[in-house]
Amino acid sequence: MxxxxxxxxxxxxxxxxxxxxxxxxxxxxxxxxxxxxxxxxxxxxxxxxxxxxxxxxxxxxxxxxxxxxxxxxxxxxxxxxxxxxxxxxxxxxxxxxxxxxxxxxxxxxxxxxxxxxxxxxxxxxxxxxxxxxxxxxxxxxxxxxxxxxxxxxxxxxxxxxxxxxxxxxxxxxxxxxxxxxxxxxxxxxxxxxxxxxxxxxxxxxxxxxxxTDELLADAGTLVRARDGEALRRALAKAGLAATGAAGPAASPGGGLLVPAEPGVVGQAAADAGVALIELRPAGAGGLEHLFLTLTGGTSTKETTA
Missing domain, CATH: 3.40.50.300 (P-loop containing nucleotide triphosphate hydrolases)
Known part of the structure; x- marks a missing residue:
């Protein structure tokens, strides 16, 4: 319509x-x-x-x-x-x-x-x-x-x-x-x-x-480790792209968003000996987390006619 x-x-x-x-x-x-x-x-x-x-x-x-x-x-x-x-x-x-x-x-x-x-x-x-x-x-x-x-x-x-x-x-x-x-x-x-x-x-x-359900299900995996750089290297070695998680997930502990299943991400970290402190589907944070991840949490003054 x-x-x-x-x-x-x-x-x-x-x-x-x-x-x-x-x-x-x-x-x-x-x-x-x-x-x-x-x-x-x-x-x-x-x-x-x-x-x-x-x-x-x-x-x-x-x-x-x-x-x-x-x-x-x-x-x-x-x-x-x-x-x-x-x-x-x-x-x-x-x-x-x-x-x-x-x-x-x-x-x-x-x-x-x-x-x-x-x-x-x-x-x-x-x-x-x-x-x-x-x-x-x-x-x-x-x-x-x-x-x-x-x-x-x-x-x-x-x-x-x-x-x-x-x-x-x-x-x-x-x-x-x-x-x-x-x-x-x-x-x-x-x-x-x-x-x-x-x-x-x-x-x-x-x-x-x-x-809505599809986007939340496909949001990827949120993963965090005390050693964020080691985690990035482990993911890169496994061929997994990662971006810094926006919003509350962007913590000093190195929160990353990975477009892959949690099991795949966890295995990559385990193979590299990286200890994780968080591993969960990004969609588990609901629409609010998905929104912040996609938009980077930025806002500007909107121009109107």
């Missing part, structure tokens, strides 16, 4: 997004991950027609977003929860959107109830909303037209743990009914819990993509 092909965006000759390609299929939640400045928001803005690409193309429901006759009935978008008229009430925000999209007025109350904004909250002006309430209103707006696709940038910001759990169930139910979700979030454990597939970008380029 979302097709991104070789999408590129340059600002003053610098590539904020560089040849990014991926798809989001019906019935799935795609986690779109990367450090600050990696190009996530810029990519989502291009998908939604808010920023023209320098190269490549993006289609939603088979056509560029700007060619959708009534976008809100096809695609629900939440890119910035604060981008709502602060002087209107929550109900007025949705009522105006419903009139614009040709959605029956009764759906306003249905969606407000769905996201947990009761009658009292709906009568309050948006300027008095907390960030969590704005996120719920933004989700209600995205869902108002009963779209087939959701594009959400950091929708869990400001939600308490109960709200995050609720949102996870909402997105899972949407996908299970045949919808497609593109979800950007810094809450990696929540993404791991709900996403069927992952797209990880760093420095504007895709560094990994595929099924």
């Amino acid at each position: 979302i097709e991104v092909e070789h999408l590129t965006k340059r600002y003053d000759g610098r590539a904020a997004v560089d040849d990014v390609s991926f798809t989001c299929a019906p019935g799935s939640v795609t986690g779109f991950l990367g450090p600050n400045g990696a190009g996530k928001s810029t990519t989502m803005r291009m998908i939604c027609g808010l920023a023209p690409p320098t190269g490549g193309a993006a289609r939603v429901c088979g056509v560029p977003y700007r060619r959708l006759a009534n976008p809100g009935r096809e695609v629900g978008v939440l890119l910035d929860a604060s981008a709502q008229h602060s002087g209107r009430t929550g109900r007025e925000v949705l009522a105006l959107a419903a009139a614009t999209m040709g959605v029956p007025r009764r759906e306003v109350d249905v969606k407000l109830d769905l996201v947990g904004l009761g009658a009292g909250a709906a009568r309050r002006r948006v300027g008095a909303y907390s960030l969590g309430m704005r996120q719920r209103l933004g989700l209600a707006h995205a869902l108002l037209g009963d779209p087939r696709v959701l594009i959400l940038d950091e929708p869990a910001n400001g939600l308490d743990p109960e709200g995050i759990f609720w949102m996870r169930g909402l997105l899972r139910d949407f996908a299970d009914r045949g919808g497609a979700v593109l979800l950007s979030s810094h809450l990696l454990r929540e993404v791991e819990a709900v996403a069927d597939q992952l797209v990880v970008i760093g420095g504007g380029r895709v560094v990994a993509s595929g099924g």
